[in-house]
Amino acid sequence: MTDTALPSPGNDAPPAAALPSPGQSGQTTHFGFQDIAEELKQQKVAGVFSSVAHKYDLMNDLMSFGLHRLWKTFTVHLANVREGDRVLDIAGGTADLSLAFAPRVGESGQVWLTDINHDMLTRGRDRLIDNGHTLPAVQCDAEKLPFPANSFDCVTIAFGLRNMTRKETALTETHRVLRPGGRLLVLEFSRIWKPLTPLYDLYSFKLLPWLGAKITGDADSYRYLAESIRMHPSQRELQTSMENAGFGKVDYFNLSAGIVAVHRGYKI
Numbered sequence: 001m002t003d004t005a006l007p008s009p010g011n012d013a014p015p016a017a018a019l020p021s022p023g024q025s026g027q028t029t030h031f032g033f034q035d036i037a038e039e040l041k042q043q044k045v046a047g048v049f050s051s052v053a054h055k056y057d058l059m060n061d062l063m064s065f066g067l068h069r070l071w072k073t074f075t076v077h078l079a080n081v082r083e084g085d086r087v088l089d090i091a092g093g094t095a096d097l098s099l100a101f102a103p104r105v106g107e108s109g110q111v112w113l114t115d116i117n118h119d120m121l122t123r124g125r126d127r128l129i130d131n132g133h134t135l136p137a138v139q140c141d142a143e144k145l146p147f148p149a150n151s152f153d154c155v156t157i158a159f160g161l162r163n164m165t166r167k168e169t170a171l172t173e174t175h176r177v178l179r180p181g182g183r184l185l186v187l188e189f190s191r192i193w194k195p196l197t198p199l200y201d202l203y204s205f206k207l208l209p210w211l212g213a214k215i216t217g218d219a220d221s222y223r224y225l226a227e228s229i230r231m232h233p234s235q236r237e238l239q240t241s242m243e244n245a246g247f248g249k250v251d252y253f254n255l256s257a258g259i260v261a262v263h264r265g266y267k268i
């Protein structure tokens, strides 16, 4: 499998002009605060990440004051990956998690970096190579994973689930590809501790788009980020979705007052 052999984002979707509202499937979904035809979401999300890919890592550091590194370190720690494990990094983007897992699984294990977006995946693959890791990098949709059942010991999705059109389908797919006893870790923005909401809103809706415009020339993508966080399920709702997808012993950890949460569940 190669990244270029796999479908590009939005290839399955008919051209936008051919779509009656709310879409041929009749289903709508959120794109930030907008309600759009389900068929359009993948294209719009692809637009966001292709636009910001070249400055994605810098923006992560600036936006989170470097905290995203600690959140990811905590997630990797919880994953408890061992020598010889097979790890699937879904929506892996510029490969922060894959880079952390690679030395842990060693020569006898394997880490697969995957993402639906060619621009993000290319940056991730290049970073892996620059750091001396030749891992498989596969362009694929989390909702249709090109892997057989029971293939992985550990699956991770960091800041990816929020952008997916059918989150339930993606969770069911992660469950399918995990071996029995394997674990899923979802690191995602979540619901902040209520007293901090006004300050967080100010930061998200004023500072983020301003910073996005300054650094990437694209305020809209960072407006989408702020809106998509507000539309994402709460800690408890995501826990329930993971249980509905078949995961057992699902727990979660709030980090930075709930700005983000790490959910963990097992294929029992």
Ligand SMILES: C[S@@+](CC[C@H](N)C(=O)[O-])C[C@H]1O[C@@H](n2cnc3c(N)ncnc32)[C@H](O)[C@@H]1O
Pocket (backbone or CB within 6 Å): 045, 049, 090, 091, 092, 093, 094, 095, 096, 114, 115, 116, 117, 120, 140, 141, 142, 143, 157, 158, 159, 160, 161, 163, 164, 165
């Ligand atoms: C915010 S980035 C996260 C990248 C990386 N995991 C990190 O934590 O820095 C979200 C990623 O999700 C990817 N993504 C969105 N929808 C996806 C889907 N349906 N399947 C796979 N990846 C998807 C995007 O292309 C993007 O690279």
